[in-house]
Amino acid sequence: xxxxxxIAMRQEIFLLTxxxxxxxxxxxxxxxxxxxxxxxAIILFGIHTILGFFAIEETSxxxxxxxxxxxxxxxxxxxxxxxxxxxxxxxDWIQEKxxxxxKGTEFFMLLFSSLLGMYFMxxxxxxxxxxxxxxxxxxxxxxxxxxxxxxxxxxEAGVKFILSAGLAxxxxxxxxxxxxxxxxxxxxxxxxxxxxxxxxxxxGSILFFVGLAFKISLVPFHFWTADVYEGAPIGIASYLSVxxxxxxxxxxxxxxFTVLKPLMYIWENIIYLxxxxxxxxxxxxxxxxxxxxxxxxxxxxxQAGFILLGLISGTQLGTATVVYFIMVYIFTNLAAFGVVQAxxxxxxxxxRDDYNGLYRTNPNLSLVMMLALFSLAGIPPVAGFFGKxxxxxxxxxxxxxxxxxxxVVNVTISLYYYLLLIRAxxxxxxxxPIPFFKSKIYMRLGLIITxxxxxxxxxxxxxxxxxxxxxxxxxx
Amino acid sequence: xDILSLFVIVPVLTVIALxxxxxxxxxxxxxxxxxxxxxxxxxxxxxxxxRERAINKSVMLFTQDTVxxxxxxxxxxxxxxxxxxxxxxxxxxxVLAGVFISWKTDDLPKEFFVSLLVLxxxxxxxxxxxxLFTMFVFYEIAVIPMxxxxxxxxxxxxxxxxxxxxLMLMGASAVLLVGVLGIYFNSNADGGVLTFNILxxxxxxxxxxxxxxxxxxxxIGFAVLGALFPFHTWSPDGHASxxxxxxxxxxxxxxxxxxxxxxxxxxxxxxxxxxxxxxxFIILSATGVIYGAFGALKQTDLKYINAYSSVSHLxxxxxxxxxxxxxxWNGAILQSxxxxxxxxxxxxxxxxxxxRTHTRDITKLGGLLKVMPFISVIYVIAxxxxxxxxxxxxxxxxxxxxxxxxxxxxMFYRVATIxxxxxxxxxxxxxxxxxxxxxxxxxxxxxxxxxxKVTWFEVTGIMLLLIPMIGMGVAPLWLSxxxxxSVGPFIQGVLNxx
Numbered sequence: 001x002x003x004x005x006x007i008a009m010r011q012e013i014f015l016l017t018x019x020x021x022x023x024x025x026x027x028x029x030x031x032x033x034x035x036x037x038x039x040x041a042i043i044l045f046g047i048h049t050i051l052g053f054f055a056i057e058e059t060s061x062x063x064x065x066x067x068x069x070x071x072x073x074x075x076x077x078x079x080x081x082x083x084x085x086x087x088x089x090x091x092d093w094i095q096e097k098x099x100x101x102x103k104g105t106e107f108f109m110l111l112f113s114s115l116l117g118m119y120f121m122x123x124x125x126x127x128x129x130x131x132x133x134x135x136x137x138x139x140x141x142x143x144x145x146x147x148x149x150x151x152x153x154x155x156e157a158g159v160k161f162i163l164s165a166g167l168a169x170x171x172x173x174x175x176x177x178x179x180x181x182x183x184x185x186x187x188x189x190x191x192x193x194x195x196x197x198x199x200x201x202x203x204g205s206i207l208f209f210v211g212l213a214f215k216i217s218l219v220p221f222h223f224w225t226a227d228v229y230e231g232a233p234i235g236i237a238s239y240l241s242v243x244x245x246x247x248x249x250x251x252x253x254x255x256x257f258t259v260l261k262p263l264m265y266i267w268e269n270i271i272y273l274x275x276x277x278x279x280x281x282x283x284x285x286x287x288x289x290x291x292x293x294x295x296x297x298x299x300x301x302x303q304a305g306f307i308l309l310g311l312i313s314g315t316q317l318g319t320a321t322v323v324y325f326i327m328v329y330i331f332t333n334l335a336a337f338g339v340v341q342a343x344x345x346x347x348x349x350x351x352r353d354d355y356n357g358l359y360r361t362n363p364n365l366s367l368v369m370m371l372a373l374f375s376l377a378g379i380p381p382v383a384g385f386f387g388k389x390x391x392x393x394x395x396x397x398x399x400x401x402x403x404x405x406x407x408v409v410n411v412t413i414s415l416y417y418y419l420l421l422i423r424a425x426x427x428x429x430x431x432x433p434i435p436f437f438k439s440k441i442y443m444r445l446g447l448i449i450t451x452x453x454x455x456x457x458x459x460x461x462x463x464x465x466x467x468x469x470x471x472x473x474x475x476x
Numbered sequence: 477x478d479i480l481s482l483f484v485i486v487p488v489l490t491v492i493a494l495x496x497x498x499x500x501x502x503x504x505x506x507x508x509x510x511x512x513x514x515x516x517x518x519x520x521x522x523x524x525x526x527r528e529r530a531i532n533k534s535v536m537l538f539t540q541d542t543v544x545x546x547x548x549x550x551x552x553x554x555x556x557x558x559x560x561x562x563x564x565x566x567x568x569x570x571v572l573a574g575v576f577i578s579w580k581t582d583d584l585p586k587e588f589f590v591s592l593l594v595l596x597x598x599x600x601x602x603x604x605x606x607x608l609f610t611m612f613v614f615y616e617i618a619v620i621p622m623x624x625x626x627x628x629x630x631x632x633x634x635x636x637x638x639x640x641x642x643l644m645l646m647g648a649s650a651v652l653l654v655g656v657l658g659i660y661f662n663s664n665a666d667g668g669v670l671t672f673n674i675l676x677x678x679x680x681x682x683x684x685x686x687x688x689x690x691x692x693x694x695x696i697g698f699a700v701l702g703a704l705f706p707f708h709t710w711s712p713d714g715h716a717s718x719x720x721x722x723x724x725x726x727x728x729x730x731x732x733x734x735x736x737x738x739x740x741x742x743x744x745x746x747x748x749x750x751x752x753x754x755x756x757f758i759i760l761s762a763t764g765v766i767y768g769a770f771g772a773l774k775q776t777d778l779k780y781i782n783a784y785s786s787v788s789h790l791x792x793x794x795x796x797x798x799x800x801x802x803x804x805w806n807g808a809i810l811q812s813x814x815x816x817x818x819x820x821x822x823x824x825x826x827x828x829x830x831x832r833t834h835t836r837d838i839t840k841l842g843g844l845l846k847v848m849p850f851i852s853v854i855y856v857i858a859x860x861x862x863x864x865x866x867x868x869x870x871x872x873x874x875x876x877x878x879x880x881x882x883x884x885x886x887m888f889y890r891v892a893t894i895x896x897x898x899x900x901x902x903x904x905x906x907x908x909x910x911x912x913x914x915x916x917x918x919x920x921x922x923x924x925x926x927x928x929k930v931t932w933f934e935v936t937g938i939m940l941l942l943i944p945m946i947g948m949g950v951a952p953l954w955l956s957x958x959x960x961x962s963v964g965p966f967i968q969g970v971l972n973x974x
Contacts, residue, residue: 320547379620379646380613386545389609389653393548396657401689404657408650415646419623419639427627427635461545468547 008059008068011052011076012119018044019112026105035099041108042087042442049080058473060125064187067125071470075250075323076119081449082243082330083115088446089338090235092439093345098147107147110140111239118247122254127176127186130251134172134211137247138165141240145232157231164214164224172211178204188259197262205260206270215248216304219278226285229297234344237293238337241300246326249307253322257314257474264314271312272403278305279410286417292340292350295417296333299376302414303329306388309395309407317397319471321390324464328375328387331453335372338447339365346437352421356430362437366425368447373418375454378411383457390464478540479521480554483564483600486513487593494593500585504575507589511572514596518561518568525561526958535675535965536606544609549671553607558962559739559809560603562955563732566816567603569940570728571596574721576937577824581629581719588629591621592721599729608656608672608741612649615737618730619645619701622714622722630717637710637717644710645701652697652737658690659745677745678969684748691749694742695757702734702794703787704757705764712771712783720827723779727786728820732812735793739808739966743797747970754798755888761798762892764791769902773909778826778836781910782819785862788899789815795896796877799889802960802967804880807873809959810952814861814869817945821858824937825851832927838910843919850930852915854938859907861945864900869948872956874900 006013022041029036058069087108098104117136124130142165146158176186182200183191195201210221217225229237256267282302289295307329310322342365344350359366375384388411392404439447457463490510497503528537536555544550556564574592581588598618605611619642626638656672662682663671671677700707711731715723743750768788775781789811796808828851829844830836845852861868864875881893919925948955 317547374620380616385613385616390548392653393657393660396654396661399661401654401658405651405654405693408653409647412643412647412650416639416643419642422623423627423635423639426624427638461550465546 004059005061008056008061009066010056011048011073012116012123014048014051015112015116015119018048019109019116022105022109022112034102034104035095037105037108038091038095038099041105042084042091045080045084045087045112049077049084052077052080062125064125064189065129066120066123068123069473071319071323071473072123074467074470075122075247078323078327078330079115079118079243079247082246082334083111083239085331085334085338085446085449086235086239086243087111088442088449089238089334089341090233091442091446093233093235093341096345103147107144110144114138114140114144114239115243118243122247122251124251125188127179127188131169131173131176134169134215137244138169138215141236141244144236144239145228147233147236151231153231154233155231157228160224160231161228164221168211168214168221171207172209175204175207175210179208188255191259192261195259195262197266202263202266205263205267209252209270212248212252213274216245216252216307217301218274218304218308219281219301222278222281222301225301226289226294226297229293230291234293234337234341237297238334238341241296241337242330242333245300245304246330249304249311249322249326253311253319254474256311257319261314268312268314271308272400275305275308275312275403276406278302278308279407280305283410283413283417286414289417290351290353292352292355295352295421296336296340299414299417300333302410303333303376305410306391306407309400309403310391312400312403313394313398315394315397316468316471318394319474320464320468321387321394323467323471325387325391327467328383328454328457331450331457332372332375332384335368335447335450335454336376338443338450339369339372342439342443342447343434345443346439347434349434352424354434355421355424356428357433358425360429361433361435365447368451369425370422371451371454373421377415377418379415381458383454386458386464478538478554479517479524480538480540480556480604482517483514483604484597486510486517487597487600491590491593491597494586494590497586500581503585503589504579504581507575507593508572510593511568511575511596514600515568515572518565521556521561522565525556525558529558529961539606548609549669550609551607551673552610553673554604554610555606556604557965558958559736562809562813562959563603563736563816564600566732566813566944567596567599567729569944570724570816570820573820573824573937573940574724576933576940577724577827578719578721579931579933583629588625591625592725595621595625595725595730599733602733603736606674608659608674608677610672611674611737611741612653612656615652615733616646616649618733619649622718622726622730625722626714626718629719629722631719632717633713634717637713641710641714644707648697648700648707651693655690655694655697655742658686658693659741662686662690674740674745681973682746682748687746687749688752689749691742691746691753692756694746695738695750695753698734698737698742699757699761699794700734702731702738702790703764703768704734704794705760705767705787705791708764708768708787711787712780715783715786715823716777716779720823720830723823723827724820727782727823728816731786731790732816735790735797735808735812738794738797739805743800744966744969747800747973750798750800750970751974754800758795758798758889758892761791761794762896764788765795765896765899766902769899769906773902773906776838778829778838778910778914779823781838781906782822782826785903785906786815786819788903789819789862792874792877792896792899795892796881799881799884800967800970801880801883802963803876803883805963805967806956806960807876807878807880809963810869810876810948810956811873813955814873814945814948817869817941817948818858818861821854821938821941821945822862824934824941825855825858828930828934833921833924838914840920841914841924842917843915844924845915847919847924847927848930850935854942855915856911857942858945859911861949863904863907867949869945869952871949872952876956
């Protein structure tokens with residue numbers, strides 16, 4: 001391993017170092033001061049995030065197994081920022097609930113391992129590396145989902161998650177083996193050259209797709225979503241909904257636009273159908289949810305359906321809009337989850353009716369939530385609007401006007417349930433409202449970053465143009 | 477800083493100042509100052525427009541263009557002509573009047589004025605945009621505060637009305653989005669680059685098939701806001717539940733966005749589609765004109781009466797726009813302006829009556845002329861303007877519309893015109909019915925004999941609306957000339973494509 005490969009893999013290596021440092025730290029920190037590990041982990045990860053912003057060259061390592069370029073690097077940074085926000089928002093929860101049970105350090109280690117898996121997954125240059133990354137990103141999360149062992153619902157969620165994930169990745173592996181049988185290679189660059197459209201490759205690509213569809217929670221692979229989100233700690237639910245989903249969408253998009261390009265004519269139809277069913281089912285189920293976590297779960301299923309609109313175009317425009325939307329979505333959804341987490345931590349309340357009259361007692365939290373909901377619903381001038389508009393534009397550029405029309409119908413449906421929450425917070429009055437409270441510094445920081453992201457991403461246009469420039473890499 | 481962008485910046489600064497204000501007194505003073513500055517800017521713009529128009533013959537004046545999203549060719553492009561100048565003036569007057577009428581908002585005053593001014597920002601931005609994307613952004617910004625304004629400060633079934641209004645309008649804007657994308661991706665039909673700029677798209681020959689597909693989407697997208705039958709149902713419920721100032725802004729300004737958008741985008745950019753579909757939408761809008769008038773005849777709640785009357789009057793705007801000729805289009809613009817002042821005035825008066833008598837049911841009111849003479853007299857004046865009496869603003873507008881509409885030689889258009897004209901008679905009936913029942917006769921409730929006097933801020937609000945309304949009626953020509961000048965290039969642009 002020479003210096004070039006070290007530099008190319010520095011994100012991975014640095015994250016691995018953090019994981020190891022945490023193990024050492026766990027050993028050397030006095031039993032009464034275990035809480036310190038939270039600060040150390042967050043500070044280390046903050047440094048890691050900042051270091052990530054230094055540019056990286058396009059490189060390919062280990063005979064093409066591992067590759068990185070500006071777009072992949074950019075996306076890793078996006079994931080870093082997202083995970084940092086998740087950490088900031090979960091810090092108080094870990095400090096107060098998990099450290100006394102001696103379960104603080106492992107939380108960070110597992111979360112970072114999962115992130116490491118995602119790095120490898122999106123940097124993969126062959127199917128093997130991809131599969132290892134996929135597994136590494138999924139398995140630690142299963143443990144994290146079941147983290148609150150005292151809660152029955154959490155264990156149930158863990159079991160549900162590991163079983164579905166295992167099945168999905170198994171199917172995916174089968175798909176990869178079919179693709180290997182048809183092309184004789186697992187390296188993306190080789191597969192690109194020999195892949196033709198035959199029944200075998202089509203079947204292989206569809207089975208392969210299942211593993212990722214599970215992570216993105218596309219219909220019909222979405223059944224785990226609501227139960228797992230409800231049972232998991234809120235920080236982990238938010239991690240699943242944005243980071244895990246974002247990384248899976250990203251790699252799916254890259255593979256579709258490069259390796260599976262010869263099959264795109266079939267994929268367009270499949271994506272069309274899946275996008276429609278995902279949007280409609282996600283939205284229609286979200287209408288009736290009372291629990292905030294289940295509500296956000298179905299809302300995130302619907303959002304995944306919207307993302308597919310960017311995938312269907314198969315162009316540079318599609319790549320850029322999808323990456324941009326994921327970025328917007330990370331900030332937006334984390335803002336919503338952050339508010340839910342802050343309230344849940346203080347009061348234990350997680351139902352929509354508990355939010356009645358929230359604005360009159362906690363105006364700032366309500367405003368953050370309102371911004372997040374407007375962004376999810378796609379209302380200008382916040383970032384979500386631009387993200388959605390560009391996704392729709394990407395689909396329309398290929399002439400899918402009917403799909404765009406049905407998508408905007410879905411936007412209107414989704415607006416209804418987002419407004420229900422706004423109604424609860426701003427219009428309804430409650431005899432027993434959530435009392436005024438002040439969150440701790442980490443939580444506040446976590447929310448402020450998301451708010452800044454939501455406000456700035458849309459209005460600050462050079463960012464989108466920058467992503468568009470980067471997107472040329474996969475659309476030559 | 478150019479004088480148009482200030483229309484967005486000043487309300488935004490006012491909103492920021494409001495965020496740091498405390499209590500009702502500070503909030504209303506800040507809003508009043510902000511709205512006063514806007515009114516000053518609008519008057520200044522009017523004079524600047526006249527000066528500039530004398531030497532500059534381009535379609536849009538004071539244009540500014542800044543690239544926003546380079547890859548989509550989205551620009552922040554602004555510019556005004558006579559029509560938008562007049563509508564900006566209308567908006568600034570109604571907003572200021574609305575601030576005065578809301579002088580006593582007790583519940584969450586800061587949030588009320590913030591929402592009101594965000595709405596105003598959206599409306600100003602919409603009127604100055606000449607870029608489809610920017611326009612669409614401002615359109616949605618203008619609509620969404622309505623949910624909170626009606627939901628929090630409304631009355632009656634406010635949650636239901638607010639939700640219905642927001643969903644219908646946002647649903648319409650979603651449909652519009654498809655239309656906007658359709659126009660955008662056909663804007664390179666003659667070669668050239670994709671663009672959102674309205675003036676550039678108007679020169680492009682968008683293929684007939686695309687026009688046929690996207691015209692109804694674009695038209696409906698805007699026309700729902702202009703209360704197109706059968707998508708008008710949000711309007712009566714919304715008006716009835718909204719607080720006074722919101723009803724004023726809503727009927728006076730927000731609903732104008734619909735007609736303006738149809739004029740600037742649907743008709744101007746997709747003229748072939750307009751001709752193809754005009755029969756269908758003429759039937760709908762003529763139905764709206766008649767239906768609104770009869771609806772108003774049947775209602776007893778003052779706000780419902782005026783809401784249905786708005787459906788009828790704005791139906792005329794859409795009807796005139798679909799006629800595709802200069803006189804009718806000018807009539808549509810004048811009708812928008814006249815209806816803006818008139819309806820805002822009506823709703824202000826209704827708010828004042830309701831604030832004193834605590835009922836809006838005309839069967840429970842009576843003899844108001846004796847107990848509240850000032851309000852009653854103004855109500856009569858507004859009523860007379862509404863039924864199109866010469867000397868008031870409504871007359872010149874409706875005259876233009878029907879003269880223009882009747883110029884069409886085909887039987888279908890003439891029959892539709894005659895049917896719509898007959899709504900004027902119904903209008904007279906429902907206006908006079910309200911005036912008769914509510915203002916004349918005996919005082920039905922003894923409590924009404926001792927009602928609070930009108931306050932200075934109410935008088936100011938009323939006068940702000942009354943003066944331009946009468947001014948438009950007495951000296952219609954300067955305004956008519958100004959809008960006619962601006963309609964010219966648009967109708968010419970449309971005719972070039974036929």
